[in-house]
Structures are given as C-alpha cells and as structure tokens.
Amino acid sequence: MITPKDESELATAVAEAQGPLRISGGDSRGLTGTGAQLSVAGLSGVSLYEPGALTMVAAAGTPVAEITAMLETERQQLAFEPADLRGLLGRGGAPTIGGAFATNSSGPRRVQAGAARDFLLGVRFVDGRGEILKNGGRVMKNVTGYDLVKLMAGAHGTLGVMSEVSFKVLPRAEFTGTLVWNDLDWAESLSVFQGAMNSPFDVTGAARLPGANGTSKTLVRLEGFETSVLYRLGQLQSRMPATPVDKLVTDAGESDALWKAVRDVAPFHDKAGAVWRSSVKPSDMLRVVDQVSGEHLLDWAGGLIWSMVDPAVDLRAALASVGGHSTLVRPGAGQDDVPRFEPQPAPLAALAAGLRAQFDPRGILNPGLMG
Amino acid sequence: MEMPQPDQQVIAKKASLIAALHEVLPQDAVISDPMETRAYECDALTAYRCPPMLAVLPSSTEEVSDVLRICHAQGVPVVPRGAGTSLAGGALPTADCVILGVARMNDVLETDYDNRIIRVQTGRTNLSVTGAVEDEGFFYAPDPSSQLACAIAGNIAMNSGGAHCLKYGVTTNNLLGVTMVMMDGRVVEIGGAHLDSGGLDLLGVICGSEGQLGVVTEATLRILHKPEGARPVLIGFDSNEVAGACVSDIIKSGILPVAIEFMDRPCIRACEAFAKAGYPDCEALLIVEVEGSAAEIDDQLSRIIAIAKAHNPVELREARDADQAGRIWLGRKSAFGAMGQINDYMCLDGTIPVSTLPEVLRRIGDLSKEYGLEVANVFHAGDGNMHPLILFNANQEGQLETCEALGAEILKLCVEVGGCLTGEHGVGIEKRDLMLHQYSAQDLEAQLRVKDVFDPKWLLNPAKVFPLSVTAARRQPF
Numbered sequence: 001m002i003t004p005k006d007e008s009e010l011a012t013a014v015a016e017a018q019g020p021l022r023i024s025g026g027d028s029r030g031l032t033g034t035g036a037q038l039s040v041a042g043l044s045g046v047s048l049y050e051p052g053a054l055t056m057v058a059a060a061g062t063p064v065a066e067i068t069a070m071l072e073t074e075r076q077q078l079a080f081e082p083a084d085l086r087g088l089l090g091r092g093g094a095p096t097i098g099g100a101f102a103t104n105s106s107g108p109r110r111v112q113a114g115a116a117r118d119f120l121l122g123v124r125f126v127d128g129r130g131e132i133l134k135n136g137g138r139v140m141k142n143v144t145g146y147d148l149v150k151l152m153a154g155a156h157g158t159l160g161v162m163s164e165v166s167f168k169v170l171p172r173a174e175f176t177g178t179l180v181w182n183d184l185d186w187a188e189s190l191s192v193f194q195g196a197m198n199s200p201f202d203v204t205g206a207a208r209l210p211g212a213n214g215t216s217k218t219l220v221r222l223e224g225f226e227t228s229v230l231y232r233l234g235q236l237q238s239r240m241p242a243t244p245v246d247k248l249v250t251d252a253g254e255s256d257a258l259w260k261a262v263r264d265v266a267p268f269h270d271k272a273g274a275v276w277r278s279s280v281k282p283s284d285m286l287r288v289v290d291q292v293s294g295e296h297l298l299d300w301a302g303g304l305i306w307s308m309v310d311p312a313v314d315l316r317a318a319l320a321s322v323g324g325h326s327t328l329v330r331p332g333a334g335q336d337d338v339p340r341f342e343p344q345p346a347p348l349a350a351l352a353a354g355l356r357a358q359f360d361p362r363g364i365l366n367p368g369l370m371g
Numbered sequence: 372m373e374m375p376q377p378d379q380q381v382i383a384k385k386a387s388l389i390a391a392l393h394e395v396l397p398q399d400a401v402i403s404d405p406m407e408t409r410a411y412e413c414d415a416l417t418a419y420r421c422p423p424m425l426a427v428l429p430s431s432t433e434e435v436s437d438v439l440r441i442c443h444a445q446g447v448p449v450v451p452r453g454a455g456t457s458l459a460g461g462a463l464p465t466a467d468c469v470i471l472g473v474a475r476m477n478d479v480l481e482t483d484y485d486n487r488i489i490r491v492q493t494g495r496t497n498l499s500v501t502g503a504v505e506d507e508g509f510f511y512a513p514d515p516s517s518q519l520a521c522a523i524a525g526n527i528a529m530n531s532g533g534a535h536c537l538k539y540g541v542t543t544n545n546l547l548g549v550t551m552v553m554m555d556g557r558v559v560e561i562g563g564a565h566l567d568s569g570g571l572d573l574l575g576v577i578c579g580s581e582g583q584l585g586v587v588t589e590a591t592l593r594i595l596h597k598p599e600g601a602r603p604v605l606i607g608f609d610s611n612e613v614a615g616a617c618v619s620d621i622i623k624s625g626i627l628p629v630a631i632e633f634m635d636r637p638c639i640r641a642c643e644a645f646a647k648a649g650y651p652d653c654e655a656l657l658i659v660e661v662e663g664s665a666a667e668i669d670d671q672l673s674r675i676i677a678i679a680k681a682h683n684p685v686e687l688r689e690a691r692d693a694d695q696a697g698r699i700w701l702g703r704k705s706a707f708g709a710m711g712q713i714n715d716y717m718c719l720d721g722t723i724p725v726s727t728l729p730e731v732l733r734r735i736g737d738l739s740k741e742y743g744l745e746v747a748n749v750f751h752a753g754d755g756n757m758h759p760l761i762l763f764n765a766n767q768e769g770q771l772e773t774c775e776a777l778g779a780e781i782l783k784l785c786v787e788v789g790g791c792l793t794g795e796h797g798v799g800i801e802k803r804d805l806m807l808h809q810y811s812a813q814d815l816e817a818q819l820r821v822k823d824v825f826d827p828k829w830l831l832n833p834a835k836v837f838p839l840s841v842t843a844a845r846r847q848p849f
C-alpha cells in the first residue's frame with residue numbers, strides 16, 4: 001500500500017505510478033479493480049475552521065468522526081449527512097471527508113439542504129499526471145472559471161485524488177421532531193411525502209424504514225427552534241387528516257437513531273442480498289417497488305430507493321423504462337461483472353471518457369470503476 | 372479590454388452562411404442587416420460594443436442543433452445569448468461571430484407539483500418561471516436582481532445568485548437537468564427529474580461555464596413551496612467592524628436568515644437621497660430577513676434583535692407588516708438605480724471570507740482615495756459576496772480606465788484575503804485577465820481541457836473567461 005504523508009508525496013506517488021491505482025480514504029467502502037492501493041489516510045487534519053463563516057478546510061484523509069466532533073463544539077454539523085456504510089458493507093476503517101465528497105454521499109437532508117456536492121466549496125487534487133491542481137476556494141459564492149469542484153464530487157477518484165477539501169457547514173438545529181406512521185402502503189407513504197414536501201414547513205427528511213415481517217415506518221422530519229418545530233408539526237398533521245400519525249418523536253436521541261438508520265441503511269445490515277441504490281423521480285417510486293421484488297428503504301421523499309434483492313435479479317433491466325439510474329452498492333454472489341454504476345447513454349459516456357482522458361491520460365485512477 | 376482580431380476568412384463566408392441558415396430557419400430568424408445586428412452589440416457591460424456578423428433566433432432545440440452544425444462545419448464562432456443582461460461581457464460578440472439568441476424559446480414544457488419541478492425552454496425569464504407556478508403556492512428560488520429581464524439560459528451559464536441564496540442556494544443548487552446542444556450539433560440530455568444525475572457531475576460543470584461548453588435549450592428546475600411569510604429587520608451600526616461581527620454572531624446562532632444584506636455609508640446616503648426610505652445616516656446598515664409563520668418570524672427576529680443589541684446598534688427597526696417590510700427593502704432595492712442617477716458606475720462582484728469584511732472595507736476605502744473615485748458598497752453579507760460600486764464619469768477622458776484599474780485592485784484584494792474574483796456575475800471579458808491572480812497556469816489548463824472535450828474546435832464563446840494569451844494556441848483558426 002502506498003501511503004503518502006502530504007500532498008507533494010501524493011503527487012510523486014501518482015506521477016511515479018507504473019500501473020493502475022486503487023484510491024482509498026479510510027477504506028470503509030472497499031475497493032474494486034486491480035492495482036496498487038493508494039491511501040490518502042495519511043493526509044489528515046483540519047487546517048481552518050471559521051464557525052462564523054460556516055466554513056472548514058481539511059485534508060482529504062481526515063476522518064469524518066474527527067470533523068463531526070470538532071463541529072459539535074460549536075453546535076454545527078455536516079448538513080448533508082454523509083452515510084457511514086460500514087455496517088451495510090460489513091467493513092471496518094474510518095470514513096474520511098475526502099471519501100464522503102468523492103462519493104457525493106448525501107443523506108436524508110438532501111431534499112432540503114442539498115447534496116454533498118452542494119456543500120463542497122473548493123478542492124486541491126492530484127490529477128493522473130501527478131500534477132497538483134486547485135479549483136474553487138473557501139467562500140460560499142464563487143463562479144470564477146469552470147466548476148471543477150462539482151466534477152470532483154462524485155467522480156469516485158477517477159479524475160484526480162483529492163488532497164484537501166473546503167466545505168460549508170451549518171448550525172445544528174436546536175430541536176428535532178419526527179412524525180411516524182406505521183405500516184402505510186406505498187401509495188400512502190408517497191402521499192405523506194408529497195403532503196410534507198409541498199408545504200411551507202421546511203421539511204428536512206422524508207423517508208420510510210422497512211421493519212420485520214413487512215412492517216414499516218414512514219418518517220417526516222422537521223428541525224429548528226422548539227416552538228417553531230412544534231407549530232409546524234401541528235400544521236403538517238392537520239393537513240393530512242386521512243393519514244393520522246401514529247407517533248410523534250421529540251426526543252433527540254430517538255429521532256437521531258431513526259434518521260441514522262435511514263442514512264446508513266441499517267435495516268439491510270447483516271442480511272444477505274444484493275443492495276442497489278436508485279435515484280428516480282419521486283413519484284416513480286411506486287413503479288420501482290412494483291417492478292422489483294425485494295425489500296425497499298426510501299429516502300428523499302421517494303426519490304432515493306435502497307433495494308435489497310436476490311442477486312439473480314437484474315434490477316437495471318427491471319427499471320429500464322423508469323428513468324433515473326441505479327448503483328450496485330453491495331454486489332451479491334455472482335455479480336462481480338455487473339457494472340457498479342449505471343452505464344450511460346452514448347453521448348454522455350463519450351463526454352465522460354473524454355474528461356477521463358484529459359485528467360487521467362494514462363487511465364490509472366480507479367480504472368473501470370465508473371465506466 | 373482586448374478582443375481577438377476578427378477572422379477575415381470567416382467574415383468572407385457570410386453570404387454562404389446566410390444561405391445555409393435560411394435553409395433551416397424561418398426568414399425572420401436570421402438577422403444580417405447591420406442596422407439590426409446592432410441590437411446585439413453588447414450586454415449590460417455597455418462600455419464594450421461590437422456588432423456580430425449575424426444573429427439567429429431559433430425556436431426549438433432542433434433549430435439550435437441545425438445552426439450549430441452549420442457553424443461548426445464552416446468554422447464560425449458562436450456566442451450564445453439569453454437576455455443580454457450579463458454584467459461581465461459574457462454575451463459580447465466579435466465581428467466574425469454568430470449570436471445565437473434563445474429569446475424565442477420561452478415555453479413552459481412541464482410543471483409537476485408532485486415532484487416539485489418545472490421544465491422550461493431556457494429563453495424564459497427568471498421571474499416568469501416563478502410566475503408560472505406561484506398560483507399553486509410555489510416559487511423558483513434563485514432571484515438575481517435582474518430577474519424581470521434575465522433568462523434562465525444566462526442564469527445557468529453564469530450560475531447566477533440573488534439576495535435569497537443564503538438559504539436556498541444559487542442556480543447550480545436548483546438545477547436538476549438540461550437539454551444541451553453541443554457545438555457539433557449533437558443534442559445531449561443530462562439529469563432530469565431525479566435529484567442526483569448519474570455518472571460524472573456534468574451538470575455541475577456546465578452550470579457556470581459561460582456558454583463555452585454547449586447551448587442549453589431546456590432546463591429542469593427545482594421549485595419550492597413558498598414560506599408562510601417573510602419580514603426583515605433593519606439594523607444600523609457606527610462601524611463596519613461591529614456590523615461584520617454582528618453578521619457572524621447571527622450566522623453562528625443557528626438562525627438561518629434568507630438574506631443578510633449590508634450597505635456602507637456612501638451607499639446608504641445615495642440610496643436615501645434617491646429613494647427616501649428613511650434610512651439612518653450611519654456607517655453600516657444590515658437588512659436581515661427571516662421566513663415562517665407570523666409567530667416564527669417574531670421569534671427569530673427577537674433573537675436577531677437580542678444579538679444586535681449586544682453590539683450597540685444606532686438604529687433597530689423591525690418590520691411589523693408588509694408595508695414596513697417594503698420600506699426597509701426600498702432603499703436596498705433601489706441601490707443600483709440610485710447610483711445610476713448620480714453617476715456612471717461599475718458594479719464589482721468579488722467574494723471574501725466573512726471574517727475579513729472589516730479589513731476589506733477599510734482597504735477599499737484606502738484604494739478609493741488613492742484612485743480618486745468614490746466607492747459605495749452593497750452586498751450579500753451572509754455569504755461574503757460583495758458588490759462594490761465604483762462611481763465615475765464616462766464622459767471624462769481616462770476615467771473609465773482609472774475605474775477599471777481600481778476595480779482590478781479591489782478584486783485582487785478579494786483574492787488576497789482568501790476570496791475570489793466573482794461570486795455570481797461570471798468572468799466574461801471583464802475579469803478574464805485577472806484569472807491568473809486566482810489560479811496558476813496549470814489550474815487554468817485543467818479548465819481549458821474541459822472545454823477541449825466539449826468543444827474541441829474552440830468555437831463556442833471562445834474569447835471569454837480565460838486570458839487571451841492563455842487560449843491563443845487553441846483559438847487558432849482551423
């Protein structure tokens with residue numbers, strides 16, 4: 001394993017690489033493909049934190065836990081709720097901030113606050129030539145030149161190895177309230193999501209957790225100051241007379257546990273089966289659960305569907321007419337050859353290949369991972 | 372501002388180009404009369420003008436594709452244009468180019484409230500997107516002050532923001548999908564009604580690419596339900612430092628205002644003289660707006676007022692109703708008009724880390740004295756996006772040049788303290804030559820390589836964003 005200690009060592013490692021590199025942060029997601037492992041875990045530490053400007057700059061290998069703990073001292077947070085998939089994937093390691101952005105990992109608050117890519121303000125990275133490059137900065141509004149920051153977010157290391165990220169943080173809400181409905185059918189869950197999202201009440205989560213024996217919990221989250229949250233919880237309920245709420249959770253710990261379970265896909269931990277993550281138009285969720293047999297966890301008001309299915313099921317084929325895209329997050333037996341990422345239409349695949357050829361002309365950065 | 376010499380070989384093709392365009396466009400969509408092409412000679416950066424060789428006004432994605440295929444085959448540069456309100460010269464033509472205007476493409480293609488999206492042709496104006504959904508209680512969040520006139524096309528190209536983006540984000544955070552025509556005429560669909568588009572984030576790099584990667588013809592935008600209400604509070608301070616500290620404290624407190632606007636004394640005085648909004652004559656004014664129900668607004672405003680009081684404000688005025696709210700916003704909203712009344716002005720757009728606000732304002736004051744031109748500051752304080760307005764007299768020999776030199780110094784200052792050259796207006800031609808202050812040659816090269824992929828012949832808006840010296844080799848006629 002190659003373990004550079006700083007950015008210039010990282011650049012040298014990439015420049016001198018003789019073959020493919022498998023890039024890792026905390027290695028909590030596992031690697032696919034062949035080649036030497038290049039870990040950025042050695043590039044660690046927060047170099048700037050300005051709570052009054054809501055910004056932080058950290059080395060890419062800094063553990064998310066370290067960042068969260070530091071933010072906690074100022075009652076702030078990573079509002080995009082990056083997932084911790086160790087439980088789902090049965091892995092160890094410590095998720096890093098670089099990994100969270102490289103995978104554009106966005107949890108329940110995606111519907112209101114945005115995705116990881118929306119919080120990433122600037123990057124320093126090493127491209128496939130071994131050159132150190134930067135884009136963006138540490139300010140919240142920046143349209144100076146092309147936004148390569150967005151391109152790096154979600155590129156899974158295939159365009160460059162991030163060495164440093166600067167990002168926006170947000171205050172942590174004083175109070176959280178979660179409405180819980182038990183065992184709704186799918187259409188009822190969708191109408192709860194729509195009722196919640198199409199309201200003025202600033203919903204910060206709309207999800208559905210599967211439980212044992214076909215049970216489920218449909219969840220809607222509100223955050224803010226206590227009186228305001230209580231007011232909005234009341235308003236929301238009165239707007240949904242047809243689906244009375246089963247439980248109102250106002251205990252911080254209990255709410256937190258529910259939303260962590262959504263974020264980290266807890267119901268599928270320690271269970272066999274392939275796990276797919278599909279991003280679809282929210283109302284298409286009904287078609288997905290209809291066309292794919294298996295267990296489903298919903299997030300993003302129905303727009304994000306985690307499906308645990310028999311590895312023999314070709315989920316992409318089943319959803320061919322639905323639109324959106326699916327990622328194979330946890331392959332089951334015999335799925336080694338199934339592409340992790342949805343193959344793209346030819347014109348987009350050509351653009352992506354063109355960008356890869358520019359940023360990684362030797363094709364050594366996680367080759368084949370994204371197509 | 373230098374522009375490349377027009378390519379005479381391209382200009383020589385004018386007649387054959389017109390003939391080819393007439394085969395794919397209606398008669399009135401091809402504009403070649405020099406009297407009429409003058410309508411496209413500039414955008415809102417009016418100091419620079421040059422009529423294009425031709426202008427075309429297609430009505431559909433297919434027509435845009437036909438136009439680009441023809442121009443691509445003949446090696447003719449194309450400058451896309453929305454409403455022409457760019458303050459950076461993004462839509463400035465060259466004498467050998469075709470202006471491709473999307474103004475005729477302004478239909479709403481789909482509204483889907485269940486999924487909270489609207490799909491529009493990109494010639495549609497920003498405000499009329501909200502207009503199409505407000506009866507159902509929805510709005511499109513990014514709200515540039517030019518929203519009555521500017522088009523979604525330009526908003527996407529410039530990644531435009533507005534006063535309310537502190538809470539709702541800028542264009543890129545509210546854009547879900549595009550239909551885009553590449554320079555060779557190929558049509559690509561990126562993203563859609565789902566929240567995250569698959570593969571590399573091409574949408575992210577297209578937004579803000581200033582018309583250099585493709586012509587965006589349709590867009591899927593996220594719409595949001597309107598809040599129950601909104602009201603501002605006006606807070607005056609006798610020092611910029613204290614006002615800056617107050618902004619920081621508000622942000623840290625956990626309240627997320629939709630807008631925090633900041634005006635300094637020169638700006639307050641000019642606005643007051645123009646709009647008579649009853650602003651106090653003080654060093655710094657903040658307008659902080661929050662949203663929610665009446666009770667929620669009261670609660671948030673009282674928290675903000677408590678924070679402000681700890682900083683000994685010279686004025687505190689809470690809006691109790693829509694009328695009072697209107698009066699508080701009146702002065703701020705007329706800032707540009709007020710400046711225009713007094714003088715010619717140049718509007719800058721740098722962003723700085725919020726913590727450096729007092730230092731930057733002080734140094735802008737010093738620079739203003741040094742160059743002998745007055746500068747008024749109005750800006751989105753919550754996110755550090757400054758709009759210093761330099762007042763000058765265009766009719767006085769040399770003042771435009773002095774003004775530009777001062778502007779460049781101010782933007783370099785923004786970069787020096789950890790900020791950037793442009794927060795929401797874009798680089799265009801205006802800040803092109805300053806790019807090497809923010810980025811190394813290699814950093815810029817990485818951006819040029821992106822254009823190489825989308826537009827290998829460098830025909831789309833080629834003379835913008837990057838210093839001409841940096842792009843010269845790529846722009847050579849093929």
Ligand SMILES: Cc1cc2nc3c(=O)[nH]c(=O)nc-3n(C[C@H](O)[C@H](O)[C@H](O)COP(=O)(O)OP(=O)(O)OC[C@H]3O[C@@H](n4cnc5c(N)ncnc54)[C@H](O)[C@@H]3O)c2cc1C
Binds near residue numbers: 460529581587707795
């Ligand atoms: C009074 C005033 C106030 C303003 N306030 C704000 C503000 O608050 N916030 C803010 O962000 N901006 C503001 N602006 C700047 C300007 O309005 C924005 O940049 C706006 O988005 C430009 O839109 P447009 O349609 O006029 O674009 P244009 O000026 O026509 O073009 C702008 C750029 O977009 C490209 N382009 C146009 N159409 C397309 C297309 N179809 N495909 C690809 N590229 C295309 C052009 O080539 C050019 O580079 C203001 C301008 C004025 C005059």
